[in-house]
Amino acid sequence: MYDKESGQLLTGSYMDYAMPRSDDLPSFKGATKVTPCTHNPLGAKGCGEAGAIGAPAALMNAVHDALSASGVQYLDMPATPHRVWQALQTARQ
Amino acid sequence: MYAFEYQRAKSVADAAAALAKTGGKALAGGQSLVGAMKLRLANPGTLVDIAGIAELKGIKQDGAAVVIGAMSTHAEVASSAMVKKAIPALAALAEGIGDRQVRNRGTIGGSLANNDPAADYPAAVLALGATVQTNKRKIAADEFFKGMYETALGADEIITAISFPVPKKAAYVKFRNPASRFALVGVFVAQTQNGVRVAVTGAAAHVHRATAIENALAKSFTADAAKAVKIPADHLNTDLHGSAEYRAHLVSVLASRAVAAAG
Secondary structure, three states: OEOOOOOOEOOOOOOOOOOOOHHHOOOOOOOOOOOOOOOOOOOOOOOOOHHHHHHHHHHHHHHHHHHHOOOOOOOOOOOOHHHHHHHHHHHHO | OOOOEEEEOOOHHHHHHHHHHHOOEEEOOOOOHHHHHHOOOOOOOEEEEOOOOHHHOOEEEEOOEEEEEOOOEHHHHHHOHHHHHHOHHHHHHHHOOOOHHHHHHOEHHHHHHHOOOOOOHHHHHHHOOOEEEEOOOEEEHHHHEEEOOEEOOOOOOOEEEEEEEOOOEEEEEEEEOOOOOOEEEEEEEEEEOOEEEEEEEOOOOOOEEOHHHHHHHHHOOOHHHHHOOOOOOOOOOOEOOEOHHHHHHHHHHHHHHHHHHHO
């Protein structure tokens, strides 16, 4: 994140840039589902950064779902505790 | 890091003399100071290492107080059977500082002398009404914390021990900054022999007492009473992790959780 006025980098170290740690990771089960691509002879698909593309959208959908009952219509990433609290305060007013 | 001289002190008197002579800084566990030096935010000409001084170590009971030597590490406080029995909230606080590496090196005296605005120990010292003992005098908690990274300590004054009166009940709850894991806000609530004391860290320039919550809890020591207090956001910190208003909100919420945890 950069300061809007000065352009100064605000998240210059891991003291300010939230790097997920091992205890942030939920437990999960892995599974594979084979769906070959029908448009090429190998049946191969591009699958790079699957976690980086689908996961944030799924997570923000879940956050919106949880907050919708309180009247929150829209929330930008990242869903930090402060931003979620602020969205709830604004929706209540 | 800038170049510096290193001296290992054998005794408190030895360390005080070296500090007075060189104008250097005392090195305890180095968990804040060395990091600041690496970033060239601190430039002490001389480091006087006091971590190995035997007379600064050890935890003992002294009547109705627990006295902790200044060079006791967070891990030693967290695992002390005496602290766990007399002031479990203090042992739990020590267990929650930083990570295992920090707890094995960082010391209570170093943390207090540094007085980081988001440090945990200052909240315990202020809420429990502890006394900071130095090589020159005894300083009451209410007189010790002066400002951001500022204390009542003189240049060649060294914390030797901290005396914590055993409270009737106490608890510390912090809300961690998701990036640094420091306290975005931390609240220590104590029912002491001299009434209810509530200390807040992380929220402002330095640790302070939340007198409005103290007054509410003196009337009714319940989580609801603490939560009902509306804390003004004036003078609280705003940064990219939380606004002053959010921190004000957290003070009441965490105080109520601390009251519930104190039982």
